[in-house]
Amino acid sequence: MASMRNGGMWLLPAVLLGLLGLGFHQLFALRFDAGDVYPAYSSFRADPLGAKILFEALEAMPHVDVEQRLKPFAEMDGTNSTALFLGGSTGSLLHETERDLRPFVESGGRAVLAFGSVEPRINKSKKKDDEPKGDSAEMNEWVSVSESDGRIDWEVELEEFVRSDLTEIEQETEALPEAAVGLPSIPWKSALWFSELGEEWTVLYRYLGKPVVVERPYRKGSLVLLADSYAFCNEAMVQDRHTAFLIRMIGAPARILFDEQHLGVHSQEGVMMLVNRYRLQGVLFVLLAIAGLFVWQRSTSFIPRHEEESGPNDIGSGVGSMSGFNNLLLRHIPQKKLLETMVSEWIATFARTPSMQAKRTRLESELRNLDAGKHPVETYNKLTQILNERK
Known part of the structure; x- marks a missing residue:
């Protein structure tokens, strides 16, 4: 019974820990399903700020391989492929992608770089020198980089509408396409626009008369920049x-890549990454259940154990002849009463056993004919011989 109680003591904490782990799993599952733990415009994010709907829509298309890219593009072949860089920071997106994108674009890839929406800031002429630098302060630092250092020459600058244009920005909510493009107008939320465009660039959309979507060929591939x-x-x-x-x-490629690395989402190979990749969550739960059963089995037995509750001086059906004789001696019975007491105890034990009635009669007869001068041990041996006889 003690082992069963110990098993119950182990089982209750195990159940509570299991319920606690299940609660945490549900909590994190809800957060990751919504995706608000990821940056804005991430294809893992399902709320209004994410791009999961576009990713899943493209993934459902036949004959198109859609991938969430968590590693650099270095030395990747871009043949018949489009890479989407959505929601990038204005001061770092091009710096981080220039060198990695060059082999991808040169081999025939199409790179679409779209910046995150930026609110209009104060007039440049009123901006103080000691004001903290953010993305706006870095606008013009990545322009016209030379190809001699292994980078793409963008030949473009990025500007912002300032507060003096706020009235027009509030009234105008769409970017208009160029006449030759033949596309519909699109909603526009950002105050960014492109300037100092090189001859290779083609303007696709304008917002308040400023270029906001531009495109250019580069070797076998092409580049697209969007200010929103x-x-x-x-x-x-x-x-x-x-x-x-x-x-x-996007075009009509055979492979579409949603880059997540520029948003800070990186791939870290580990056990849980492999579990998620190969959908082994069920196997993991089975292993945890087996481990819990192993701990339970080690702490208790499924078969109740027999525990003897009889004391050292009790005689029962499970006690042998020598043990019974020793118990009689321990009770300090007088020598004259020893054999009589022994037989009485035996009769009391097997009084209801039909097969022992014949032996009972012989024992009582032997005890009545007992020679008073005979040694008790000899008489005990005689009585034992009667008990051990078989039919």
């Missing part, structure tokens, strides 16, 4: 989707 990523996000997919615009930006 809103048209790709989940909110736009639900409320104001423009399929023709998306097709023009």
Whole structure:
């Protein structure tokens, strides 16, 4: 019984820990399903700020391989492929992708780089020198990089509308296509625009007369720059989707890559990464259940154990002849009463056993004919011989 009680003591904490782990799993599952743990415009994010709807829509298309890229593009072949960089920081997106993108674009890939929406800031002429530098302060630092150092020469600058343009920005909510493009207008949320465009660039869309979507060929591939990523996000997919615009930006490749690394989402190979990749969550839960059963089995027995509750001086059906004789001696019975007491105890034990009635009669007869001068041990041996006789 003690082992069963110990098993119960182990089982209760195990059940409580299991319920606690299940609760944490559900909590994190809800967070990751919504995706708000990921940056804005991430294809893992399912709320209005993410791009999961576009990713899943493209993934459902036949004959198209869609991938969430968590590693650098270095030395990747871009043949018949499109890479989407959505929601990038204005001061770092091009710096981080220039060198990695060059082999991809040169081999025939199409790179679509869309910046995150930026609110209009104060007038440049009023900006103080000691004001903290952010993305806006880095606008013009990545322009016209030479190809001699192994980078792409972008030949473009990025500017912002300032507060003096706020009235026009509030009134104008769409970017208009160039006449030759033949595309519909699209919703626009950002104050960014491109300037100092090189001859290779073609303007596709303008906002307040400024270029906001531009495209250029580069070797075998092409580059597309967008000053806003809103048209790709989940909110736009639900409320104001423009399929023709998306097709023009992405093209018709056999492979589409959603880059997540520029948003800070990196791949870290580990046990849980392999579990998620090969969908082994069920196997993991089975292993945990087996481990719990092993601990339970080691702490208790499924078969109840027999525990003797009889004391050292008790005689029962499970006690042998020598043990019974020793118990009689320990009770300090007088020598004259020893054999009589022994027989009385035997009769009391087997009084209801039919097969022992014949031996009972012989024992009582032998005890009545007992020679008073005979040694008790000899008489005990005689009585034992009677008990051991077989029919």
